Amino acid sequence: MKMTEEKLKFYKSLGLKLTPQRLAILEFLENNKSHPSAEDIYNALKPRFPSMSFATVYNTLEALTEKGLVKEISVESTRKRFDPFTHPHHHFFCKACKKVIDIENIKDNLNIPEEIKDCEITEYQIIFFGFCPECKQKYKSR
Amino acid sequence: MKMTEEKLKFYKSLGLKLTPQRLAILEFLENNKSHPSAEDIYNALKPRFPSMSFATVYNTLEALTEKGLVKEISVESTRKRFDPFTHPHHHFFCKACKKVIDIENIKDNLNIPEEIKDCEITEYQIIFFGFCPECKQKYKSR
DNA sequence: CTAATTGCAAAAATTTTGCAGGACT
């Protein structure tokens, strides 16, 4: 997938230096709905950038998160997953295969709960847990 | 806080061997709304059980989770937090001090979203992110 | 040219594992 001129300009306008590694990460994330971990990204780009280090992956993800181009999601409690779709939406997490599915269609006019009315709320996130269709089978038969 | 006879019987009835360490962990968790990490638990009990190891903390938490006495919550993406209140409820997470606040009062008659209608859903969790009243101040003034 | 970024390597933080000895029921 090639990146358009506009995108490049847009990224530069945010003050991001566009190194080859960053471009590769940005390309990898573009339209990526797999909610990859840092390692997934590292592994995916390793063939093209054999010298790339984890530090670069994390540095870039941090920079992108600061610019609002990526969001860290807390579906797994022992590692981060990253989502390039930053508009408000929610997730399903398969407890067996760790797959994450986006949920866009949800009516959730939640009011601010009483318990946190004095907090500053920046966002909220609904996570459904369970087993995806593929894993449901295997799980049932145990 | 002393543990009642009934509780002891109940725990035994689940097939849990009640070692001193486990009892201490159970006592520590009883009515505990701090959503501690494994390390919090370890540190809290260290004075009374200087020889206790992390393995025991994790073993016990795993056993309790299996028996449904504790739930792991994924508010932080790099470590587990544990909650002894296992009835359905939700959470607020302070991004500054990492505090977790329980949310009981929420009207959330969510329907199963279209995207995951073929999944087996075991539970769902709403997490509000932001800054608690104490941290709101410090954060604002930066 | 300058500041930001990379790669490396080491360290930090959290969780998991294997196993021998010990404790609970």
Add this chain to the structure above:
DNA sequence: AGTCCTGCAAAATTTTTGCAATTAG
């Protein structure tokens, strides 16, 4: 007595950090 549990130590996983060399703008 037998099974489960503990403690230890090592390993595995994931993320962070310091620093010298490099590169984008």
